[in-house]
Amino acid sequence: MKKAICHWVVGALGTWAVAGAQAQDIKIGYTADQSASGVAELGIAGRWGFEAAIEDINKAGGIMGRKVVGVVRDDQGTPPKAIQTVQELIDSEKVSGIVGPANSGNALAWLHIPQQKKIPVVVPIGTATEITTRYAKEPQNYLYRISMVDREQVSLLGAYAVKASKDKKIAILADSTGYGQGGIKDATEILALHGVKPVAVEKYGPKDTDMTSQLNKIKAAGADTVIIYGIADGAAQVLRSMEKVNYMPITLGTWGNLSSLLPKMAGTKLAEHLIMAASTTEDTSARTKALGQRVRVNFPTLTTFPCSAQAYDSVMLLAAAMKQANSTDGDKVAAALESLNKTEGVIKTYDKPFSKTNHEGLSVSDFYLARWKGSEVVRFEDDVYKSLKPADLKK
Template sequence: MPGPLRLLALALLVSGPLAAPAAEPIKLGEYASLTGKEATFGQSAHRGVVMAVEELNAAGGILGRRLELVAEDDQSKPGEAATIVKKLISRDKVIAVIGEVASSRSLEGAAVCQAARIPMISPASTAPEVTARGDYIFRACFIDPFQGTIMARFAQHTLHAKRVGIMSSITSAESVGLSRYFREQFARDGGTVALEQRYADGDKDFRAQLTAVRAAGVDALFIPGYYVEAALICKQARALGLQIPLFGIDGWESPELVRLGGAAVEGAYFATHFSPEDSAAAVVSFNTRFQKRWGVGSDTLAGLGYDSVMMLADALQRAGTTDAPKLRDALAATKDLVGVTGTITLDAQRNPTKSAVVLQVRGGKFHFIETITP
């Protein structure tokens, strides 16, 4: 037997039949605020994304192929998202993109994905404008018209407020939209928005606005912003003697709210997508696995990051291909997908109809108060 053939025979005896070449992995892109001002949001969503990819790969992958996650940090900075998403699509050749949490950065990435005809799923961007960017853009969370509406009803029915004030960020698309939806619903239900004060993301002194709120004699103050500014507003409100209920949105859900706000955020309320205190089997199982994987408890952003990947995996299985138009169509047809943050059925605008929960800060922790259904 010639030398090379003998070596081949020996290899077969040692290792068995030659294995077929491994299929190329399916590349999935993610852009997130892993550092910077909203880092706790991006890090939490990223943990959920990573865990979903790991679990899918452990179960054999999708379409017989392993998922490969290409994650990039946009540093919570305007302008970074578009650059990163272009790189994920053109250089990394991802078949879909997960991101972002903040609506303003999702709008940047969505424009790039729509132009390239690459599906994008935002875990937690609630501004309606995100999916309005085009038919390749999806989300795993409810949207601001619902969130603003349910918080207006919460203010009236649970807080029994008749006159409220609003503190909104002029630099956040989400905050501007939520203020409008809240104001319209509160007025429809017979309440009065006595005044709306504005600030810019990054501001640190809110005493002038809060002095005006105090003078208006409102029953409660709605703060549709992110956790850094929300914590500072709460601290300065209490320092000025405002003892009215303070309440906000999903952008409050971060350990930093309590670290920065301390006693001032005790008793405050906010709407969000998910409560780890939910006793549903899917939530209990997710919490256990998440704690084991990361050594910390889960939260809304982790659940939404996880569900975003599972939406994509479900669509890939139904499409039977990574071909972008077919994958887009399968995503658009998502129906009755049981996720960690609720059952997901997408409407014609590629938004899910889901319940919201209201949490309250007590003892430095976030505790479930009520579920509000559409």
């Protein structure tokens, strides 16, 4: 029933937005899973950050004096539906830019469409490296990102692990999906840059509920620090298994663990044991706190705040590029994105965030560590984190 309601709400609001649009309005599309998979929580958070940015742009006079209309679509977590929504946004709704999606796999399924149609896209959630590099050798690459690239967040986790581990005995535990196996590769390479070889590398199935066998091997290898590479439900099972074998090493994980699935499945006490990478948290600044309060009006159970902040900033950068180009023409907007003047975002003030060869608006130097505290995610800082220097963040 909840899924049906969510579909109706997204569809109804998307239709309302289109019906209210006039010929002179500038349309920006948003597409992400908001109903069908474990990533839907991220997509919903991003959607309300997207809506907040459009509201602020219109309050400030719009773009070139024209009202901005957001066109929202739910890709339901599947590549075929994601392809359909992007085609609809570009061909039927005539959007001038797109923000989305949440799933990297969905993005990789439809990137060719805006690239061919010359429609700028800013990805606010998906982290797969190839999203912004697939068309890097083309005369113009139309794919940009304000999110945490997989290897970049591993750079932060790896640097922390090397400093935190007493004897540099670090283990990697990842799920057996492509995501997890890519994480093993990245984490192993990052640790090697620090002159460290993992004492153990173990895998688990995405539906496994007992990881005691893998953890016993890691424990026997003497690891005092473990990097988990998987999404929230798998990490929750790892934490529960750690408790079973009475083994609680320093435990690090990726930003997918911001999902409320982690405390729901592991319990709040165990969830607080995991240290995560994040681009921002609600308690970072007055601007992030204010956006969090606005998003909670529509999404009271918000836990994936970075998705809201990243989507908000993605819209702001698209709007700033259109203003700078004094046009919604895709080529001109893309060129403006690559030479963008200072633009105020929620995460930071962006000063030429993109270039012809770099379409990543955030880097490891922008990231933080975070931790669950009860039902909220807060910024995490200890003496180890404070001791990290830019030279430690190897990539």
